[in-house]
Amino acid sequence: MNLVDKLPDNISELVTAGRRKQTTSFTELIRDGGYVPPDINLLTDAITALSMGKNILLKGPTGAGKTKFAETLSSLFNQPMFSVNCSVDLDAESLLGFKTLAYEEDKQVIQFIPGPVTNSMKHGVFLYIDEINMAKPETLPLINGVLDYRRTITNPFTNEIITAEDGFGVIAAINEGYIGTVPLNEALKNRFIVIEVPYIEGDQLKQVIQANTRLHDESTTDLFIKLSSDLIQAVHQGKLTEDAASIRALLDACDLSTLIPPKRAIQRSIVDKLDEEREKEFVKNLAETLF
Incomplete structure (x- = not known):
């Protein structure tokens, strides 16, 4: 059975006739290690939010399948996904990219290597931010404009104003109460639709x-x-x-x-x-x- 066949008609249409064509069957999804939701409403709500251009925050215990859930959503929308793994060392370069020396026709030039945020915006695909509450509170506000209606950011390394292409969306995951995590500030949390991900049983x-x-x-x-x-x-x-x-x-x-x-x-x-x-x-x- 096709996984999308289990969804309400108006929701499955968002996937099958929306921004990306869905091609993954339910059996293939399980065999390939995809996330099987304990409640189909989890999948319905996530697809609805992403199809409307909203960001989703997957909230749940470690090992509950949040990363698999994100990968499954990416597969259902039939598009790749760039990832950010947050830590206390996360900085602007880790998010946006960095400058490096390169050679063009034996001439040394400064080249900018795009990071996961800029890549996902320019290609119009999903960005996955894992363990978002592991990052330092002062780092994530850099991408506030990416997460709200503006969908833009000014790259501090190149001064380029980047506006996300159609199809761009953000999926983040959070483990609350673990050592090294910090509470998300309200400005950041309000930019997400929150979906609780329980253990499967x-x-x-x-x-x-x-x-x-x-x-x-x-x-x-x-x-x-x-x-x-x-x-x-x-x-x-x-x-x-x-x-x-x-x-x-x-x-x-x-x-x-x-x-x-x-x-x-x-x-x-x-x-x-x-x-x-x-x-x-x-x-x-x-x-x-x-x-």
Whole structure:
């Protein structure tokens, strides 16, 4: 079944007859490691916002699939995507580009190498800003004009005024409450439509495990799904940090379990990533009970 067939008619038209032609089927999307939303409304709302030229902010725990979600949206709109990975070292050059020395016919010249923001604007494609709240608060205001109705920026390195081509859109992702992150200021947050991305569970998680790992034994797969459910519940109850329930880590454990015992796979992929002994013991006890 085509993924877009699951969407309301007026929304699927935004993809199939909109700025980009959609070509990815639901089966292909899963097989290629695409994001399978736990609620089709997540996809509907994201497509709606992007098709109307709005920016979206994917908000959720680590390992919930935010980057996969962004890649899937890019695939559905059948266009490439430039990426920015935020950190405290992010600066104007990382966003916009930099000058360097080059040679033209044996003559040395100064050449400007475009960065992800300028590239995505000039090509009219998506820009993905990962972990946007890891950047220093004084850095991101550089692109405020890119994120609002103006869709323009003055390149401080070349003085060129850049206006985004049709098709340009911004998808950002945020993990709240982690070490090194800072709260987004209201001026920046107000430039986004916020979409909460929860963990995937149940049958959808089973599809992802079958499509993206080497684990094909159904009974073992069901045990990992139960483990994931127990971990997510423990996170909601405040017994574990969100890292413990990362779907990314669970998929690693599923892969390893095809060659080493599942409990050891869980130890390497999940338990040893945790900092608190109390949390490590909690997860090990769950693994002992299930496996």
